Amino acid sequence: MNPEVLRFDDWTSPVPPVQREVLSRLPEGGGEQPPVLFVPGLGHGAWAFEAHWLGHTAERGFPAYALTPRERGDLRAHVHDVIQVAAGLPRQTVLVGHGTGALVVAYALGRYPARAAVLSAPVLDGWAAFAAALLANPFGTLPALVGGRLRVSRRQLFSAALPAAEADAHRARVVARPRRELITHGRPPKPVGDPPTLVIGTPDDRVVPRTSLDRTAVRYGGAPLLFPGMGHDLMLDAGWAEPIEAILDWLTKELSGTAA
Amino acid sequence: MHDIPDIADRRGALCVIGAGASGLAAIKNLREHGFAVDCYERETSVGGAWNWRHDRSPVYASTHLISSRPLTEFPDFPMPDTWPDYPHHSQVLTYLERYARHFGLGEHIWFGTEVVSTVPVGDGRWDVTTRSTGGGASRVQRYAGVVVANGHNWAPARPEIPGAFRGEVMHAAAYKDPAQLRGRKVLIIGGGNTGCDLAVEAAQQAGTVWHSTRRGYWYTPKFLFGRPADQVNARLLRWRLPLRLRQWLYRRTLRLTTGDLTRYGLPPPDHRPFESHPVVNSQLAYYLGHGRITPVPDVLSFDGGAVELTDGRRIEPDLVITATGYRPTFDFLAPELIDTDADGRPDLHLHAFARKHPTLAVAGLLQADAGLFPLVHWQTVAIARWLRLRTTDPVRAAAVQQKEAARPARSWSRRRVVPTRRHWFEVDHVRYLRAVESLLREMEAA
Numbered sequence: 001m002n003p004e005v006l007r008f009d010d011w012t013s014p015v016p017p018v019q020r021e022v023l024s025r026l027p028e029g030g031g032e033q034p035p036v037l038f039v040p041g042l043g044h045g046a047w048a049f050e051a052h053w054l055g056h057t058a059e060r061g062f063p064a065y066a067l068t069p070r071e072r073g074d075l076r077a078h079v080h081d082v083i084q085v086a087a088g089l090p091r092q093t094v095l096v097g098h099g100t101g102a103l104v105v106a107y108a109l110g111r112y113p114a115r116a117a118v119l120s121a122p123v124l125d126g127w128a129a130f131a132a133a134l135l136a137n138p139f140g141t142l143p144a145l146v147g148g149r150l151r152v153s154r155r156q157l158f159s160a161a162l163p164a165a166e167a168d169a170h171r172a173r174v175v176a177r178p179r180r181e182l183i184t185h186g187r188p189p190k191p192v193g194d195p196p197t198l199v200i201g202t203p204d205d206r207v208v209p210r211t212s213l214d215r216t217a218v219r220y221g222g223a224p225l226l227f228p229g230m231g232h233d234l235m236l237d238a239g240w241a242e243p244i245e246a247i248l249d250w251l252t253k254e255l256s257g258t259a260a
Numbered sequence: 261m262h263d264i265p266d267i268a269d270r271r272g273a274l275c276v277i278g279a280g281a282s283g284l285a286a287i288k289n290l291r292e293h294g295f296a297v298d299c300y301e302r303e304t305s306v307g308g309a310w311n312w313r314h315d316r317s318p319v320y321a322s323t324h325l326i327s328s329r330p331l332t333e334f335p336d337f338p339m340p341d342t343w344p345d346y347p348h349h350s351q352v353l354t355y356l357e358r359y360a361r362h363f364g365l366g367e368h369i370w371f372g373t374e375v376v377s378t379v380p381v382g383d384g385r386w387d388v389t390t391r392s393t394g395g396g397a398s399r400v401q402r403y404a405g406v407v408v409a410n411g412h413n414w415a416p417a418r419p420e421i422p423g424a425f426r427g428e429v430m431h432a433a434a435y436k437d438p439a440q441l442r443g444r445k446v447l448i449i450g451g452g453n454t455g456c457d458l459a460v461e462a463a464q465q466a467g468t469v470w471h472s473t474r475r476g477y478w479y480t481p482k483f484l485f486g487r488p489a490d491q492v493n494a495r496l497l498r499w500r501l502p503l504r505l506r507q508w509l510y511r512r513t514l515r516l517t518t519g520d521l522t523r524y525g526l527p528p529p530d531h532r533p534f535e536s537h538p539v540v541n542s543q544l545a546y547y548l549g550h551g552r553i554t555p556v557p558d559v560l561s562f563d564g565g566a567v568e569l570t571d572g573r574r575i576e577p578d579l580v581i582t583a584t585g586y587r588p589t590f591d592f593l594a595p596e597l598i599d600t601d602a603d604g605r606p607d608l609h610l611h612a613f614a615r616k617h618p619t620l621a622v623a624g625l626l627q628a629d630a631g632l633f634p635l636v637h638w639q640t641v642a643i644a645r646w647l648r649l650r651t652t653d654p655v656r657a658a659a660v661q662q663k664e665a666a667r668p669a670r671s672w673s674r675r676r677v678v679p680t681r682r683h684w685f686e687v688d689h690v691r692y693l694r695a696v697e698s699l700l701r702e703m704e705a706a
């Protein structure tokens with residue numbers, strides 16, 4: 001895969017600017033760590049990370065940011081939004097994408113040399129995710145085929161360990177209108193600058209089948225880090241602390257490894 | 261006096277000369293490919309030509325980009341999308357400073373340090389002699405390769421005009437502020453982008469303005485059909501319209517928008533559109549039409565308080581600004597290293613790679629019909645990949661070198677350009693990028 005040298009799309013019709021929602025939690029007294037930018041998936045916004053991960057990341061000393069990609073934007077516009085925010089931060093940024101947000105991050109990595117990248121429960125294989133959704137929740141999924149809203153059930157996103165009231169409160173905020181390109185997109189580009197990349201997920205995910213998770217991990221040079229018992233929304237489910245701890249431990253190790 | 265200083269061997273490290281836009285891109289991309297880099301910069305801050313604080317910076321108060329943002333930004337570090345289509349020079353400097361900070365480039369730059377000489381010592385290695393600009397002892401270090409990014413818009417090329425002139429003569433490089441023009445009788449010499457920008461600026465500030473050009477140029481407005489003109493042109497390039505058809509469309513469009521400039525007394529262009537670097541200026545025609553700019557032909561000589569023109573007219577300006585461009589200057593390199601000809605024109609593969617020295621490259625020595633940063637980005641990625649390949653897989657590197665030697669110059673440079681110094685390094689950005697792209701593909705990690 002070659003880098004995209006001729007970018008006629010951007011040269012002839014640049015993505016129009018929008019006001020972007022970026023939430024942040026900054027560690028006390030600055031610090032030396034690179035910023036971490038969280039990118040939510042379909043139907044989710046920056047709020048999904050604000051709940052737990054953002055604060056936790058800042059407590060561990062990393063400036064933490066979460067972006068809500070533009071409403072009704074296509075993949076190209078979302079990739080643009082991620083790179084705009086990343087390049088606007090003072091240091092080379094760590095990109096963390098969840099769900100279809102991981103797809104956006106995978107594309108962004110082809111254009112922006114991230115400090116490191118994490119693909120969390122990545123929906124890189126749209127067909128598999130679509131089939132899984134049809135199986136798990138046919139009536140919520142079918143309307144999306146004709147441009148309607150995608151409805152998700154509690155069990156598609158969360159484990160039984162999350163109190164039902166809390167799960168429903170999160171679910172009420174999810175407004176998902178999937179675009180066809182989530183399924184029809186091509187292969188994401190090769191990352192520029194060769195950033196260390198981690199793939200995490202859960203074997204009990206009802207959005208991303210295990211085979212598709214493994215395939216993604218192999219593409220990024222490893223095996224996925226697994227959190228059994230959790231639902232798709234790793235950042236909101238009952239055991240949210242475990243994956244973010246693992247991500248930050250991995251990140252700390254990678255950063256110290258290359259600094260030597 | 262002749263004691264040889266100790267040579268510090270930096271082993272696999274590379275030397276980058278200059279921390280302007282090209283130097284910064286070189287540091288970043290070489291480091292991204294795993295090289296240690298020492299960059300030497302004679303000024304005390306980054307930004308090169310775009311840093312107005314620098315002695316050698318050619319920018320003046322009202323300088324704006326002449327290529328639009330998407331065709332000017334680094335491909336992997338976009339400018340904020342809220343910035344205007346044609347940002348101001350101070351924004352470009354902010355952008356370069358942010359680029360340097362974002363990728364942590366500062367710690368690899370030795371500021372206030374000048375490169376005195378760069379000498380090959382065999383086996384592809386180089387002895388680089390540096391000296392603090394504040395004076396002091398020089399120092400020699402040995403590097404595995406050198407990337408020259410010293411810019412080509414800082415050594416003014418002054419025209420030789422016979423005779424003595426009583427008024428003030430300055431090169432455009434010395435022009436900084438509109439106050440220098442206010443209320444004066446000004447002659448601007450030069451029909452390039454700077455010359456036209458200054459003529460417009462003088463039209464707004466000075467009392468009387470003459471604009472002397474030697475030949476007719478094509479003046480592209482900055483906006484066409486409500487979009488930056490280069491974005492409109494990129495659309496034609498994307499469709500791969502043949503050059504002749506693009507030239508026809510260009511003429512039609514200009515005729516319908518700007519109209520015929522010869523009726524103001526400008527000479528008609530002596531070449532077809534796209535055969536020379538475009539002059540991008542919307543306002544020149546406007547001020548010609550308001551009679552604020554009087555076009556005049558070439559200058560013959562100075563005569564006391566007057567300037568004699570080739571058509572026999574005599575005008576009496578009190579300020580003459582020569583916007584006659586800059587000369588590429590490589591004081592620290594023996595001319596034969598970059599195959600410099602008698603006129604001072606270096607001959608480099610892709611305007612970047614020294615033909616006889618595989619570990620010597622020049623970044624940013626280009627004049628394009630788009631912004632320089634994207635070109636210099638891919639140029640330095642190619643340089644980095646090339647130097648990497650040489651160390652990891654010399655056999656393939658040799659094969660790539662052989663293949664590149666056979667790449668005809670006309671595949672990446674302009675086929676026909678106006679033969680003056682201003683057009684030496686002229687490239688068509690799409691053709692050039694296609695050539696660099698194919699070189700990158702050849703060097704793709706197997």
